[in-house]
Amino acid sequence: MVVADFNDDGNADVVTANYNDDTLTLLLGDGKGHFAQAPGNPILPESSVLAIATGDFNGDGNPDLVVGGGGQAELLLGDGEGGFVTGTDISPPHLSVPADTLAVGDFNGDGKLDLYTSGSGFSYIYLGDGKGDFSQPVYSAALQGNLASVAVGDFNGDGRLDLASVDAQSGSVSVQIGNGLGGLKAGIQLGYLGEALSAGDFKGNGTSDLLTFSSVNRSLTWYWTGAGPLGFNYAWSPVADIPTFVVTADFNGDGKLDWAGVNPDLGTVSVYLGDGTGAFSPAPGSPYPVGGTPFALAAGDFNNDGKMDLAIDTGTNVVLLLNGNAYANGPLPFVSAAVNAASNLSEALPVSSYATLYGSNLAASQGDSSVAVVMKDTSGKQVPATILYAGSSQVNILVPNGLALGAGSLTVSNTLGTSVPFPMIIGNVAPGLFTVDTAGKIPAAQVVTVAADGTQTFQSVATCAGGTCTLVPIVLNSADQTYLVLYGTGIRGRDSLGEVRVMFGGDPEPVSYAGPQGGYPGLDQVNVLIPSNLAGSKQVNVTLTIETNPYLTSNEVQVLLQ
Numbered sequence: 001m002v003v004a005d006f007n008d009d010g011n012a013d014v015v016t017a018n019y020n021d022d023t024l025t026l027l028l029g030d031g032k033g034h035f036a037q038a039p040g041n042p043i044l045p046e047s048s049v050l051a052i053a054t055g056d057f058n059g060d061g062n063p064d065l066v067v068g069g070g071g072q073a074e075l076l077l078g079d080g081e082g083g084f085v086t087g088t089d090i091s092p093p094h095l096s097v098p099a100d101t102l103a104v105g106d107f108n109g110d111g112k113l114d115l116y117t118s119g120s121g122f123s124y125i126y127l128g129d130g131k132g133d134f135s136q137p138v139y140s141a142a143l144q145g146n147l148a149s150v151a152v153g154d155f156n157g158d159g160r161l162d163l164a165s166v167d168a169q170s171g172s173v174s175v176q177i178g179n180g181l182g183g184l185k186a187g188i189q190l191g192y193l194g195e196a197l198s199a200g201d202f203k204g205n206g207t208s209d210l211l212t213f214s215s216v217n218r219s220l221t222w223y224w225t226g227a228g229p230l231g232f233n234y235a236w237s238p239v240a241d242i243p244t245f246v247v248t249a250d251f252n253g254d255g256k257l258d259w260a261g262v263n264p265d266l267g268t269v270s271v272y273l274g275d276g277t278g279a280f281s282p283a284p285g286s287p288y289p290v291g292g293t294p295f296a297l298a299a300g301d302f303n304n305d306g307k308m309d310l311a312i313d314t315g316t317n318v319v320l321l322l323n324g325n326a327y328a329n330g331p332l333p334f335v336s337a338a339v340n341a342a343s344n345l346s347e348a349l350p351v352s353s354y355a356t357l358y359g360s361n362l363a364a365s366q367g368d369s370s371v372a373v374v375m376k377d378t379s380g381k382q383v384p385a386t387i388l389y390a391g392s393s394q395v396n397i398l399v400p401n402g403l404a405l406g407a408g409s410l411t412v413s414n415t416l417g418t419s420v421p422f423p424m425i426i427g428n429v430a431p432g433l434f435t436v437d438t439a440g441k442i443p444a445a446q447v448v449t450v451a452a453d454g455t456q457t458f459q460s461v462a463t464c465a466g467g468t469c470t471l472v473p474i475v476l477n478s479a480d481q482t483y484l485v486l487y488g489t490g491i492r493g494r495d496s497l498g499e500v501r502v503m504f505g506g507d508p509e510p511v512s513y514a515g516p517q518g519g520y521p522g523l524d525q526v527n528v529l530i531p532s533n534l535a536g537s538k539q540v541n542v543t544l545t546i547e548t549n550p551y552l553t554s555n556e557v558q559v560l561l562q
Helices: none
Strands: 002-004 013-017 025-031 034-036 052-056 064-071 072-079 084-090 099-107 116-117 122-128 147-153 163-166 171-177 185-192 199-200 209-213 219-225 234-240 244-247 256-263 269-275 280-282 298-301 309-313 316-321 333-338 353-358 372-375 382-384 384-390 394-398 408-413 422-426 446-450 456-460 462-467 468-473 481-489 502-503 505-509 514-515 524-529 539-547 559-562
Touching: 002 052, 002 298, 013 052, 013 298, 034 234, 052 099, 064 084, 064 116, 099 147, 116 147, 147 209, 163 185, 163 199, 171 209, 185 219, 185 234, 199 244, 209 244, 244 298, 256 298, 269 309, 298 316, 333 408, 333 422, 333 539, 353 408, 468 559, 481 539, 505 524
Parallel strands: none
Antiparallel strands: 002 013, 013 025, 025 034, 052 064, 064 072, 072 084, 099 116, 116 122, 147 163, 163 171, 171 185, 199 209, 209 219, 219 234, 244 256, 256 269, 269 280, 298 309, 309 316, 333 353, 353 394, 372 382, 372 408, 384 394, 408 422, 446 456, 446 481, 462 468, 481 524, 502 505, 502 539, 514 524, 539 559
16 A cells, blocks of 8 residues: 555545455555546556555656555556556566566666566565666565565664565564675574564654564564664564554654554554654554454545545445544645756755755745755755745755755654654766746746857747747858757766767767756856757757766756757
């Protein structure tokens, strides 16, 4: 069961994985706590349905689905309107291995989502290219059996994603440390008797912790990074309501992570509130009866009140538990995404670049002067960001200097309180091109034509009136030199000018300048000579690439050439 806005209406939707008939069901939310089946239901993937995950794998801003089972995982690309088209088939080398466990994360730190699959004692990581395709799998390590649960996080605080798992047969709890290149090192065994597993920063120190549950001794064990023999500390506590599947979120708005889990035998959902030290207490009224045989749940704000609710799959229905807890001063800020302000893509955030934060209650009112964004790097250093705009659902910032590269987090504060830390990655570069149209295809750019006598003329690539922008033809003359001047962000951190290329269609062209624009602190400028042989090419797609390993590519824009 996964939650995302699949039809781009600003409301949380739900997709359930129905393994009895190998289908998916998309339920569209109305933002008021109601759902309706989307047209075209049920969704019929080509693979069996044993597992499901979501993320934007092709960089178009729409959430996609990965479905695992039957010896393969399949990518279904979201169209932003509640529909899906078949993408990449992801078949492991051992075709008899069911991809019955999936996890999504950026395992090689390139700002693009990767995919972890596991089944029948084998685990693989497929590195995503950000365009909806994947590399050949990286074999991560043989496991002794099938996995009951997995969780992704940075468990040792090195800025690289790791993977925790529970073995379905032995209950062994293990952590495989990521090497930052897309591979996982041999597992560190932490304990036994684990069943359900969940990860989160329960101490608020920027690293991930683990929660495991055991029905044998009816207990919760909390693991966190420490100085013990295995590099982890742990605390044990009894729990009356042992869940079989767990999610984490801040349910009572105190800035500390809590957990919720399902109990299929009793038909209930339990919610426990964390105090930030490893102690958890039942929420008022917990456990909550939901009926049926609940086996999955997901957290989201389903009625747009700024509080985290729960959707529960009972096997025949989806039951919604709306959060009725009152906050002291009002709903706390909640960050749902941090993206490149130019490309609007979820990727690494370079220092001295513009970024946009999306969420709810980010400002108590538009222009709220109390809004503050603090970014914390992998070393624990905290640096405030410059606020450029503050609204309830969007905050624009300038990412500050002085942050170490790697995994980190950010928080938003205002008069209502402080958000739960949102994970993000600080990188060197993440190129994005600014656009002027609502479709995000017409670049904020100008054209400079240099005649043979040195005379320069300037023109814009588009005209805009009444909220509509139209491309202006760029006339290419072999006797002149015509330069395209693009404006973006996240570009200046490249190592050398020779790494930067502008792609006209599929043809790369070297640039004469790529760096700070000079007038605005996070704005970058790129100058490139348009090849005269492109005259008459009409509408041409343009992207910016930085030839690191792997290549980094901006969002795609268009120009009109004559």
